[in-house]
Amino acid sequence: MAEKEEHKEKKKLKLNRRYSFLMSQEDTMEPVVDFKVNLLNLVFITLGITIILVIITATVIAFTPLREYIPGYAEKTSLDREVYDLYRRTDSIERELERRDVYFNNLKLVIEGYDFEDDSLGERDIYAPFLSINADSIEIKKSVQDSALRAEFEEANLYTLAVESELVKKRPSTRVANFFTPINGVVIKEYNPNEYHYGIDIAAPDNQLIKATLDGTVVFASWSVDNGYCIGIQHENNYFSTYKHNATLLKKEGDFVKAGEAIAILGESGEPTTVPHLHFELWHNGVTLNPQDYINFGYPNNE
Numbered sequence: 001m002a003e004k005e006e007h008k009e010k011k012k013l014k015l016n017r018r019y020s021f022l023m024s025q026e027d028t029m030e031p032v033v034d035f036k037v038n039l040l041n042l043v044f045i046t047l048g049i050t051i052i053l054v055i056i057t058a059t060v061i062a063f064t065p066l067r068e069y070i071p072g073y074a075e076k077t078s079l080d081r082e083v084y085d086l087y088r089r090t091d092s093i094e095r096e097l098e099r100r101d102v103y104f105n106n107l108k109l110v111i112e113g114y115d116f117e118d119d120s121l122g123e124r125d126i127y128a129p130f131l132s133i134n135a136d137s138i139e140i141k142k143s144v145q146d147s148a149l150r151a152e153f154e155e156a157n158l159y160t161l162a163v164e165s166e167l168v169k170k171r172p173s174t175r176v177a178n179f180f181t182p183i184n185g186v187v188i189k190e191y192n193p194n195e196y197h198y199g200i201d202i203a204a205p206d207n208q209l210i211k212a213t214l215d216g217t218v219v220f221a222s223w224s225v226d227n228g229y230c231i232g233i234q235h236e237n238n239y240f241s242t243y244k245h246n247a248t249l250l251k252k253e254g255d256f257v258k259a260g261e262a263i264a265i266l267g268e269s270g271e272p273t274t275v276p277h278l279h280f281e282l283w284h285n286g287v288t289l290n291p292q293d294y295i296n297f298g299y300p301n302n303e
Contacts, residue, residue: 179213179295180259182243183266183278187297191290198288199242199281202297206247206276209262213241213282213295218255218263227279228269233257237284244279245270 019042023033037045060066185204189197216235223229229246247267257263268276282291291297 178259179282180211181295181297182213182241182280183208183210183297185278185297187292188275188277191292193288199244199279200291200297201277201279203275203277204266206266208266210243210246210264210266210278211260212257212263214239214259216241216257218251218253218257221249221251221253224270226271228271229264229267230270231263233263240283242279242281242283244281245273245277247276 018036018038020036021033022031024031183202183204185202185208187200188203189201191197191200212233214233214235216233216239219232219234221231227244229249230242230244231246231249231251232240232242234240243264245268246264247269249264251257251263266276266278280291282289282294
Protein backbone atom coordinates (compact mmCIF):
# COMPACT_ATOMS: atom_id res chain seq x y z
CA MET A 1 0.00 0.00 0.00
CA ALA A 2 2.75 2.36 0.90
CA GLU A 3 4.55 1.46 -2.31
CA LYS A 4 1.52 2.43 -4.49
CA GLU A 5 1.21 5.78 -2.81
CA GLU A 6 4.89 6.35 -3.28
CA HIS A 7 4.56 5.50 -7.01
CA LYS A 8 1.68 7.96 -7.41
CA GLU A 9 3.65 10.64 -5.70
CA LYS A 10 6.58 10.11 -8.09
CA LYS A 11 4.20 10.44 -11.13
CA LYS A 12 2.76 13.63 -9.81
CA LEU A 13 6.24 14.97 -9.29
CA LYS A 14 7.13 14.06 -12.88
CA LEU A 15 4.12 15.96 -14.32
CA ASN A 16 4.83 18.98 -12.15
CA ARG A 17 8.55 18.90 -12.75
CA ARG A 18 9.65 22.03 -14.59
CA TYR A 19 11.93 21.92 -17.62
CA SER A 20 14.04 24.75 -18.87
CA PHE A 21 14.43 25.47 -22.63
CA LEU A 22 17.45 27.58 -23.43
CA MET A 23 18.62 28.88 -26.86
CA SER A 24 21.94 30.73 -26.89
CA GLN A 25 24.48 31.99 -29.41
CA GLU A 26 27.28 29.56 -30.20
CA ASP A 27 30.11 32.07 -29.95
CA THR A 28 29.27 34.07 -26.85
CA MET A 29 26.87 31.60 -25.22
CA GLU A 30 24.53 34.55 -24.65
CA PRO A 31 21.00 33.26 -24.08
CA VAL A 32 18.50 34.24 -26.79
CA VAL A 33 15.40 32.27 -25.75
CA ASP A 34 14.88 30.97 -22.25
CA PHE A 35 11.59 29.69 -20.88
CA LYS A 36 10.56 27.08 -18.36
CA VAL A 37 7.56 24.76 -18.58
CA ASN A 38 6.43 21.57 -16.90
CA LEU A 39 5.28 18.46 -18.76
CA LEU A 40 1.55 19.07 -18.18
CA ASN A 41 1.68 22.58 -19.62
CA LEU A 42 3.63 21.29 -22.63
CA VAL A 43 0.88 18.76 -23.35
CA PHE A 44 -1.82 21.46 -23.20
CA ILE A 45 0.18 23.84 -25.41
CA THR A 46 0.77 21.12 -28.03
CA LEU A 47 -2.90 20.13 -28.01
CA GLY A 48 -4.04 23.75 -28.36
CA ILE A 49 -1.71 24.42 -31.30
CA THR A 50 -2.90 21.24 -33.00
CA ILE A 51 -6.58 22.24 -32.63
CA ILE A 52 -5.87 25.73 -34.03
CA LEU A 53 -4.05 24.26 -37.04
CA VAL A 54 -6.93 21.84 -37.73
CA ILE A 55 -9.48 24.69 -37.63
CA ILE A 56 -7.39 26.90 -39.95
CA THR A 57 -6.87 24.02 -42.41
CA ALA A 58 -10.57 23.12 -42.46
CA THR A 59 -11.54 26.78 -43.05
CA VAL A 60 -9.08 27.17 -45.91
CA ILE A 61 -10.30 23.97 -47.56
CA ALA A 62 -14.01 24.82 -47.18
CA PHE A 63 -14.00 28.47 -48.30
CA THR A 64 -11.10 28.84 -50.75
CA PRO A 65 -10.32 27.39 -54.20
CA LEU A 66 -7.57 25.34 -52.63
CA ARG A 67 -10.12 22.56 -52.13
CA GLU A 68 -9.81 21.80 -55.88
CA TYR A 69 -6.28 20.56 -55.21
CA ILE A 70 -7.39 17.98 -52.68
CA PRO A 71 -7.04 14.52 -54.23
CA GLY A 72 -10.50 13.07 -54.95
CA TYR A 73 -12.53 16.23 -54.40
CA ALA A 74 -11.85 17.91 -57.75
CA GLU A 75 -12.26 14.65 -59.62
CA LYS A 76 -15.75 14.08 -58.21
CA THR A 77 -16.99 17.60 -59.00
CA SER A 78 -15.63 17.66 -62.54
CA LEU A 79 -16.80 14.11 -63.11
CA ASP A 80 -20.39 15.02 -62.25
CA ARG A 81 -20.25 18.01 -64.63
CA GLU A 82 -18.78 15.91 -67.44
CA VAL A 83 -21.39 13.22 -66.94
CA TYR A 84 -24.17 15.83 -67.22
CA ASP A 85 -22.66 17.36 -70.38
CA LEU A 86 -22.22 13.93 -71.93
CA TYR A 87 -25.84 13.08 -71.15
CA ARG A 88 -27.08 16.22 -72.87
CA ARG A 89 -24.90 15.63 -75.93
CA THR A 90 -25.95 12.00 -76.15
CA ASP A 91 -29.61 12.97 -76.00
CA SER A 92 -29.14 15.58 -78.75
CA ILE A 93 -27.21 13.14 -80.94
CA GLU A 94 -29.90 10.52 -80.45
CA ARG A 95 -32.65 12.90 -81.56
CA GLU A 96 -30.63 14.04 -84.58
CA LEU A 97 -30.07 10.43 -85.59
CA GLU A 98 -33.80 9.76 -85.32
CA ARG A 99 -34.55 12.80 -87.50
CA ARG A 100 -31.97 11.67 -90.03
CA ASP A 101 -33.46 8.17 -90.17
CA VAL A 102 -36.96 9.57 -90.71
CA TYR A 103 -35.68 11.97 -93.38
CA PHE A 104 -33.86 9.28 -95.35
CA ASN A 105 -36.81 6.92 -95.03
CA ASN A 106 -39.16 9.60 -96.36
CA LEU A 107 -36.72 10.40 -99.16
CA LYS A 108 -36.69 6.76 -100.12
CA LEU A 109 -40.50 6.64 -100.10
CA VAL A 110 -40.73 9.76 -102.26
CA ILE A 111 -38.29 8.31 -104.80
CA GLU A 112 -40.29 5.08 -104.91
CA GLY A 113 -43.56 6.99 -105.30
CA TYR A 114 -45.13 6.22 -101.91
CA ASP A 115 -46.61 8.54 -99.29
CA PHE A 116 -44.29 9.57 -96.50
CA GLU A 117 -44.78 10.14 -92.82
CA ASP A 118 -44.40 13.34 -90.82
CA ASP A 119 -40.79 14.38 -90.23
CA SER A 120 -41.53 15.75 -86.75
CA LEU A 121 -40.39 13.75 -83.74
CA GLY A 122 -42.71 14.31 -80.86
CA GLU A 123 -43.29 17.97 -81.56
CA ARG A 124 -46.69 19.22 -80.54
CA ASP A 125 -49.24 19.27 -83.37
CA ILE A 126 -51.22 22.49 -82.94
CA TYR A 127 -53.91 21.21 -85.32
CA ALA A 128 -54.48 17.95 -83.47
CA PRO A 129 -57.41 19.26 -81.33
CA PHE A 130 -59.30 20.23 -84.48
CA LEU A 131 -58.97 16.84 -86.19
CA SER A 132 -61.53 15.29 -83.88
CA ILE A 133 -64.14 17.96 -84.63
CA ASN A 134 -66.84 17.05 -87.12
CA ALA A 135 -67.08 19.94 -89.57
CA ASP A 136 -70.73 19.10 -90.37
CA SER A 137 -71.68 19.73 -86.76
CA ILE A 138 -70.39 23.31 -86.78
CA GLU A 139 -73.23 25.80 -86.88
CA ILE A 140 -72.48 29.38 -87.92
CA LYS A 141 -74.86 31.91 -86.43
CA LYS A 142 -75.32 35.37 -87.90
CA SER A 143 -75.37 38.29 -85.52
CA VAL A 144 -77.80 41.21 -85.83
CA GLN A 145 -74.95 43.52 -86.87
CA ASP A 146 -73.78 41.05 -89.53
CA SER A 147 -77.26 40.72 -91.01
CA ALA A 148 -77.71 44.51 -91.11
CA LEU A 149 -74.35 44.96 -92.87
CA ARG A 150 -75.21 42.29 -95.44
CA ALA A 151 -78.58 43.90 -96.17
CA GLU A 152 -77.00 47.32 -96.57
CA PHE A 153 -74.34 45.99 -98.96
CA GLU A 154 -76.84 44.04 -101.07
CA GLU A 155 -79.12 47.04 -101.33
CA ALA A 156 -76.25 49.31 -102.39
CA ASN A 157 -75.22 46.88 -105.16
CA LEU A 158 -78.71 45.87 -106.23
CA TYR A 159 -78.74 47.92 -109.44
CA THR A 160 -75.03 47.74 -110.28
CA LEU A 161 -74.40 46.28 -113.73
CA ALA A 162 -71.06 44.69 -114.59
CA VAL A 163 -70.67 45.70 -118.21
CA GLU A 164 -66.88 45.61 -118.49
CA SER A 165 -64.32 42.88 -118.17
CA GLU A 166 -61.80 43.08 -115.36
CA LEU A 167 -59.05 43.62 -117.90
CA VAL A 168 -60.89 46.53 -119.52
CA LYS A 169 -60.15 49.45 -117.22
CA LYS A 170 -61.52 52.95 -117.38
CA ARG A 171 -59.57 55.45 -119.38
CA PRO A 172 -56.97 56.90 -116.99
CA SER A 173 -56.52 60.58 -116.47
CA THR A 174 -53.45 61.79 -118.32
CA ARG A 175 -51.35 64.91 -118.56
CA VAL A 176 -50.23 63.92 -122.08
CA ALA A 177 -51.97 66.23 -124.55
CA ASN A 178 -51.42 64.28 -127.77
CA PHE A 179 -50.33 60.84 -128.87
CA PHE A 180 -48.52 60.66 -132.19
CA THR A 181 -50.02 58.17 -134.65
CA PRO A 182 -47.49 55.32 -135.09
CA ILE A 183 -48.74 54.58 -138.64
CA ASN A 184 -51.73 55.47 -140.79
CA GLY A 185 -53.66 52.48 -142.03
CA VAL A 186 -56.66 50.23 -141.55
CA VAL A 187 -57.42 48.57 -138.21
CA ILE A 188 -57.87 44.92 -139.21
CA LYS A 189 -58.14 43.52 -135.68
CA GLU A 190 -59.45 45.52 -132.77
CA TYR A 191 -58.55 45.55 -129.09
CA ASN A 192 -60.12 42.54 -127.31
CA PRO A 193 -58.59 41.61 -123.93
CA ASN A 194 -61.13 38.81 -123.42
CA GLU A 195 -59.35 36.96 -126.23
CA TYR A 196 -55.92 38.02 -124.92
CA HIS A 197 -55.49 40.50 -127.75
CA TYR A 198 -54.17 43.47 -125.80
CA GLY A 199 -53.59 45.79 -128.78
CA ILE A 200 -54.76 46.51 -132.30
CA ASP A 201 -53.48 45.35 -135.69
CA ILE A 202 -53.03 48.10 -138.31
CA ALA A 203 -52.51 47.15 -141.97
CA ALA A 204 -50.69 49.57 -144.28
CA PRO A 205 -48.57 49.50 -147.45
CA ASP A 206 -45.24 47.71 -147.08
CA ASN A 207 -42.02 49.46 -146.01
CA GLN A 208 -43.74 52.40 -144.27
CA LEU A 209 -41.99 53.99 -141.29
CA ILE A 210 -43.33 53.28 -137.81
CA LYS A 211 -43.03 56.21 -135.44
CA ALA A 212 -42.88 56.54 -131.63
CA THR A 213 -46.21 57.62 -130.16
CA LEU A 214 -44.59 59.63 -127.28
CA ASP A 215 -41.14 60.68 -126.11
CA GLY A 216 -39.41 57.87 -124.29
CA THR A 217 -36.57 55.39 -123.91
CA VAL A 218 -36.29 52.08 -125.77
CA VAL A 219 -36.24 49.37 -123.10
CA PHE A 220 -36.17 46.37 -125.43
CA ALA A 221 -35.54 45.77 -129.11
CA SER A 222 -35.46 42.10 -130.05
CA TRP A 223 -36.75 39.32 -132.29
CA SER A 224 -38.89 36.31 -131.40
CA VAL A 225 -40.71 33.60 -133.30
CA ASP A 226 -44.19 34.87 -132.36
CA ASN A 227 -43.65 38.65 -132.45
CA GLY A 228 -40.91 38.99 -135.06
CA TYR A 229 -38.94 42.21 -134.72
CA CYS A 230 -40.42 43.94 -131.67
CA ILE A 231 -39.59 47.18 -129.88
CA GLY A 232 -40.88 48.59 -126.56
CA ILE A 233 -40.67 52.18 -125.34
CA GLN A 234 -41.11 53.49 -121.78
CA HIS A 235 -42.75 56.94 -121.72
CA GLU A 236 -43.31 59.49 -118.97
CA ASN A 237 -46.30 59.25 -116.60
CA ASN A 238 -45.93 55.43 -116.62
CA TYR A 239 -47.07 54.92 -120.23
CA PHE A 240 -45.57 52.07 -122.23
CA SER A 241 -45.98 51.26 -125.94
CA THR A 242 -45.12 48.10 -127.90
CA TYR A 243 -44.63 47.70 -131.67
CA LYS A 244 -44.55 44.14 -133.11
CA HIS A 245 -44.11 42.30 -136.49
CA ASN A 246 -41.71 44.87 -137.99
CA ALA A 247 -39.52 44.22 -141.00
CA THR A 248 -36.51 45.75 -139.24
CA LEU A 249 -35.71 47.96 -136.25
CA LEU A 250 -34.13 51.40 -136.46
CA LYS A 251 -33.42 51.85 -132.75
CA LYS A 252 -31.64 49.79 -130.12
CA GLU A 253 -32.08 49.35 -126.37
CA GLY A 254 -31.22 52.46 -124.38
CA ASP A 255 -31.91 54.95 -127.21
CA PHE A 256 -34.03 58.00 -126.40
CA VAL A 257 -36.64 58.80 -129.06
CA LYS A 258 -38.92 61.75 -129.66
CA ALA A 259 -42.63 61.53 -130.49
CA GLY A 260 -42.97 61.00 -134.26
CA GLU A 261 -39.40 59.75 -134.66
CA ALA A 262 -39.01 56.65 -136.87
CA ILE A 263 -38.22 53.55 -134.84
CA ALA A 264 -38.95 50.66 -137.25
CA ILE A 265 -40.12 49.69 -140.76
CA LEU A 266 -43.48 47.99 -141.30
CA GLY A 267 -43.31 44.30 -142.17
CA GLU A 268 -44.81 40.90 -141.42
CA SER A 269 -42.16 39.15 -139.34
CA GLY A 270 -43.06 36.66 -136.67
CA GLU A 271 -46.20 34.53 -136.74
CA PRO A 272 -47.62 33.81 -140.23
CA THR A 273 -49.59 36.83 -141.53
CA THR A 274 -51.35 37.60 -144.80
CA VAL A 275 -50.52 41.31 -145.03
CA PRO A 276 -47.87 43.61 -143.59
CA HIS A 277 -49.27 45.07 -140.37
CA LEU A 278 -48.29 46.59 -137.05
CA HIS A 279 -49.47 45.13 -133.76
CA PHE A 280 -49.56 48.15 -131.44
CA GLU A 281 -50.15 48.01 -127.64
CA LEU A 282 -50.53 50.84 -125.15
CA TRP A 283 -50.18 50.32 -121.38
CA HIS A 284 -50.53 52.60 -118.36
CA ASN A 285 -49.42 51.65 -114.82
CA GLY A 286 -49.28 48.02 -115.93
CA VAL A 287 -52.88 48.06 -117.24
CA THR A 288 -53.58 47.53 -120.93
CA LEU A 289 -55.49 50.28 -122.78
CA ASN A 290 -57.43 50.46 -126.03
CA PRO A 291 -55.19 52.56 -128.35
CA GLN A 292 -58.23 53.70 -130.36
CA ASP A 293 -59.45 55.61 -127.30
CA TYR A 294 -56.36 57.81 -127.57
CA ILE A 295 -55.17 57.79 -131.18
CA ASN A 296 -56.83 58.32 -134.56
CA PHE A 297 -55.20 55.90 -137.00
CA GLY A 298 -56.48 57.65 -140.10
CA TYR A 299 -58.76 55.08 -141.71
CA PRO A 300 -61.76 53.32 -140.17
CA ASN A 301 -61.89 49.59 -140.59
CA ASN A 302 -65.19 49.75 -142.48
CA GLU A 303 -63.86 51.70 -145.45
